[in-house]
Amino acid sequence: MDTSTAPASPPASTAGATGFAILAEGLVKVYGDTRALDGFDLAVRPGTVCGLLGPNGAGKSTAVRILSSLLRPTAGRAEVAGFDVVRQPLEVRYRIGLTGQNAAVDDVLTGRGNLEMFGKLYHLSARQARRRADELLEQFGLTEAANKQPKNYSGGMRRRLDLAISFIMSPPVLFLDEPTTGMDPRHRMEVWHGVRRLVGQGTTVLLTTHYLDEADQLADNISVIDHGRVIAEGTPAELKSRIGSDQLDVVLTNPGDVARAAAILAEITRAQPTTHEEVPRVSVPAVNRAATLTEAVRLFDAERIVVSDIGIRQPTLDEVFVRLTGRPAESTAPLEGRA
Known part of the structure; x- marks a missing residue:
């Protein structure tokens, strides 16, 4: 201007x-x-x-x-x-x-x-x-x-x-x-x-x-x-960073494999995995990023557990919010798709 x-x-x-x-x-x-x-x-x-x-x-x-x-x-x-x-x-x-x-x-x-x-x-x-x-x-x-x-x-x-x-x-x-x-x-x-x-x-x-x-x-x-x-x-x-280390996230092709995948990740990390109801997904803290990811891929392959997605990610602000307040943020859906 x-x-x-x-x-x-x-x-x-x-x-x-x-x-x-x-x-x-x-x-x-x-x-x-x-x-x-x-x-x-x-x-x-x-x-x-x-x-x-x-x-x-x-x-x-x-x-x-x-x-x-x-x-x-x-x-x-x-x-x-x-x-x-x-x-x-x-x-x-x-x-x-x-x-x-x-x-x-x-x-x-x-x-x-x-x-x-x-x-x-x-x-x-x-x-x-x-x-x-x-x-x-x-x-x-x-x-x-x-x-x-x-x-x-x-x-x-x-x-x-x-x-x-x-x-x-x-x-x-x-x-x-x-x-x-x-x-x-x-x-x-x-x-x-x-x-x-x-x-x-x-x-x-x-x-x-x-x-x-x-x-x-x-x-x-x-x-x-x-x-x-x-x-x-x-x-x-x-x-x-306050809520802990990075997370290993695994999305499974077969929902029936969630329990086996969680057991494998618990053995690798000595931590309690979190399972998610909305999708066949398992998350677990990953202090040693590369080693955890490599070992998880090896064991899933050995156990014939098919993975559709796997990766290391940071905690989200949503997780921070839940940890701090004890409840999720209340999101508001878009208005009639006409915004």
Whole structure:
């Protein structure tokens, strides 16, 4: 984009004296007898993506609402872009973008009209707003629906328009609360590309998601929240390393061979294999990667156990999540395949 039509810049990102773009210390939020947050701490460095993961009801959305100055905490404090979310909410709001779980678009205006209106609210000229709207309509696959009202969009299309609005500028801090819920894989990857582009320009992103592959793809650091407080944090690789060694995964052609294969792997590794009900698959920790794989292939061949796939892999974030919280992440299926 040439400088003559480039969007006006938002306020420069500032992390304040703490050195963090987002900082929460001991946040508590009480609703009657429910403690939605119970000593929530978070520190996010500028220009990074922090993934906030947790089961439904763990406090993720409450944390986002407090950090974006939409909700007052019962106790504790938080700063965003160097400003206190309670004492300086207007300064905070001037420096953030927010996409909530429900698309908030104007159903009277067209898709293009929504983007141009928000562009002008961000002090773009009419020409700049039109150009930015065209770019975002193309980026989010909405060009053909540009002149239709959002009330005629599918749920996934409305979601993409909502995200496009939050991408009009490059805010110092962007909160994305379940941004790709209801999207098909292609459009999810388009959103990921847009997030990476913003971060490359200096934006700090706090991402909540049920899609753990999304956090694995985008997050520099991950904080796992449960019962209103952070119970683990680190890079995706660090979190995976906490639950043990690499895994040997074996997928069998004959489901009747699962028990024999598990017995062989237990003998090789002196560890307890895990069997999987959905497919004839056996997994076991593999401390000595090459030796374990080689010996497993030799013994399966000797016992005439036919393998359709075998390999060494790292633990997944799904496994980390289950180990930390005791239950799997609640994924949301794409909306009617029309996202």
